[in-house]
Amino acid sequence: MKSEKISELTTNRLSVYLRCLNEIAVAGAKTVSSKALADRFHLNSAQIRKDLAYFGEFGVRGVGYYVEALRNHLTKILGLDRENRVGIIGAGRLGTALADYYGFRKANFTVAALFDADPKKIGKKVGETEVKDIKNFAAVVKQDNIEVAVIAVPAEFAQAALERVEKAGIKAVMNFAPVALKTSNGVKLKSIDLTTSLESLSYFLAQPPKQSSRNVKPKVKDRRE
Amino acid sequence: MKSEKISELTTNRLSVYLRCLNEIAVAGAKTVSSKALADRFHLNSAQIRKDLAYFGEFGVRGVGYYVEALRNHLTKILGLDRENRVGIIGAGRLGTALADYYGFRKANFTVAALFDADPKKIGKKVGETEVKDIKNFAAVVKQDNIEVAVIAVPAEFAQAALERVEKAGIKAVMNFAPVALKTSNGVKLKSIDLTTSLESLSYFLAQPPKQSSRNVKPKVKDRRE
DNA sequence: ACCAAATTGTGAAATATCGCGCAATATGGT
DNA sequence: ACCATATTGCGCGATATTTCACAATTTGGT
Structure with missing residues (x-):
């Protein structure tokens, strides 16, 4: 845990992680790894670990994250436990x-x-x-x-x-x-x-199709399963 | 003009620029400088010039951009001239x-x-x-x-x-x-x-107030008038 | 014709964000 | 007790994005 400033990109992702944890909790799993989370959206597992590490060491090496505990942490961090x-x-x-x-x-x-x-x-x-x-x-x-x-x-x-x-x-x-x-x-x-x-979507449509390959998201090098 | 790939951040801004040009056109100005545009939102004038330069040399040194001409260019670039x-x-x-x-x-x-x-x-x-x-x-x-x-x-x-x-x-x-x-x-x-x-806003509210100074947008060094 | 002021386009520096790779550590099997 | 496997936290290099700073150019005044 460090006390750097937190980027809004990070807080946006925290919200997404929490949403995902809620689904996983419903499905009944006790723990989840950053890799498993990363595979659900198109994200890099290192990024998830890094985002979480800003706020504490919530994970357990060799195990992953305890779903309930992480859920509670994120809820508090995001301030969703208060009206x-x-x-x-x-x-x-x-x-x-x-x-x-x-x-x-x-x-x-x-x-x-x-x-x-x-x-x-x-x-x-x-x-x-x-x-x-x-x-x-x-x-x-x-x-x-x-x-x-x-x-x-x-x-x-x-x-x-x-x-x-x-x-x-x-x-x-x-x-x-x-x-x-x-x-x-x-x-x-x-x-x-x-x-x-909307206009940004319109731009995409207006571009000659050769460029569509640019939007293929070449990221996600974490997904080889 | 170069033929690099255009980031979505850029196309989003193009949309904002166009909106602003429409206002300026209504107000009746013939030309506008990147600095004047930058001052309307909290942006850096170099960024505006650079965004536009991806698509051509629309400006005139010492003068700025012709409002009507740039408006037409942006409309075409964003594909807003077709249904x-x-x-x-x-x-x-x-x-x-x-x-x-x-x-x-x-x-x-x-x-x-x-x-x-x-x-x-x-x-x-x-x-x-x-x-x-x-x-x-x-x-x-x-x-x-x-x-x-x-x-x-x-x-x-x-x-x-x-x-x-x-x-x-x-x-x-x-x-x-x-x-x-x-x-x-x-x-x-x-x-x-x-x-x-919403949850990202909630995060902001949940943070101890000392951190509010982080959100002061220290950017915009272009605004000394 | 010349100079001062305005303003662009752009290379280079500065920041910000992301992803790799690996030491550290926990678990489960033998 | 030991080893193989899983997985975190994180330093560091890679990318992406923004900002600076300045030569190049145009205009308008004298």
């Missing part, structure tokens, strides 16, 4: 779809409130959650202990939404608007940009 | 929300069909688009010239969906199921994993 209260800004199609997205619950995220500026939407309920006036954002955040904001508004309003979020003292934000946002220091912003993902 | 026909697999909440997502149209993607296995959903219409039986996937793909598949089914069915897609000869797939999929050679898979993104 994360979420406020979603934007009660449009995306915002309301997210409000009852199962994945939130699975990651121990509770959608505490939805916010919108449209008087026609304010006051309505989406599932269990009431749509509140965005003007009351800061007050609701305090009252409901909201720590995470999700921005699901059109691109032109996203920066303003982010600034309101930051003023309310929130430190973790997930953004779905297709726009580059500027954050203040200490605020963690994670963006999911569907447009960019 | 991309899409089939969405899974007519659940996500699939139907995607079916009339505005971003698809903007990127010149046309949702040609939705597919599902549930007899209750088959035959219904979502906006303009009819929900078809997944069993007829390959036939519909041929008939409607579908080139891109979007997987919006629960995780446990995603791998099967992908295999069906590949058998139908489709080479570009976007996956929303939170699971690591295995693709055949030559098939481009782009995954958007909300669960992983």
Whole structure:
């Protein structure tokens, strides 16, 4: 275990490992090796060991990792053992779809409130959650202990939404608007940009087919079984 | 211009640049410098120049880039000047929300069909688009010239969906199921994993606050104005 | 015609990320 | 007790990506 800074690539993979461990636990295995994990996705076993080693020596040489123990460790490391209260800004199609997205619950995220500026939407309920006036954002955040904001508004309003979020003292934000946002220091912003993902796929299709061989993932030298 | 392989990080950025150029074009500027572009997002101007240089010498020294010309180049490079026909697999909440997502149209993607296995959903219409039986996937793909598949089914069915897609000869797939999929050679898979993104945010929140200084983005040394 | 300012394209240096290879160590068989 | 096998943790070299820094070029002012 070292106390270097952890890259986001690593934390993303931790999430994937945990997901996999859950499957393995259901299947009933007691231990699992990094090699076995690596084979499930297309990853290198050394990378898995290295990712885990940032946080401790969880494995046993000659044996592998104890599934239950590693599961508990990863759950704690990722903070999934505590509730994360979420406020979603934007009660449009995306915002309301997210409000009852199962994945939130699975990651121990509770959608505490939805916010919108449209008087026609304010006051309505989406599932269990009431749509509140965005003007009351800061007050609701305090009252409901909201720590995470999700921005699901059109691109032109996203920066303003982010600034309101930051003023309310929130430190973790997930953004779905297709726009580059500027954050203040200490605020963690994670963006999911569907447009960019689509256009990147489009690029692939637009390329002459000879180049398709480039996308063959020549990695994964760990898979000779 | 060199003919190296282009990283996906680069193509993602091209998409962002294009979006920015569109704004600039609306604002009426004729030319733009890499520095001006860099300042809009938190990027390094050299990176922008280098990204563009993979595809040609679009700039003029001492002047910058002609907005209209660069816009046209990027549109072509990303393949946004031709229609991309899409089939969405899974007519659940996500699939139907995607079916009339505005971003698809903007990127010149046309949702040609939705597919599902549930007899209750088959035959219904979502906006303009009819929900078809997944069993007829390959036939519909041929008939409607579908080139891109979007997987919006629960995780446990995603791998099967992908295999069906590949058998139908489709080479570009976007996956929303939170699971690591295995693709055949030559098939481009782009995954958007909300669960992983959430858990990565959760990690940030779970960390002791001393570490928040790590996330200050010490990059962007190009911003001294 | 010349010079200062602006700005590109790009080689080279700096960082970041990944994968190999192996010593260290645990297990199970004999 | 010993040896063969399995498998981790990790140093180190390999790749990938980003950033620097500067010659080359264009523009506009004098």
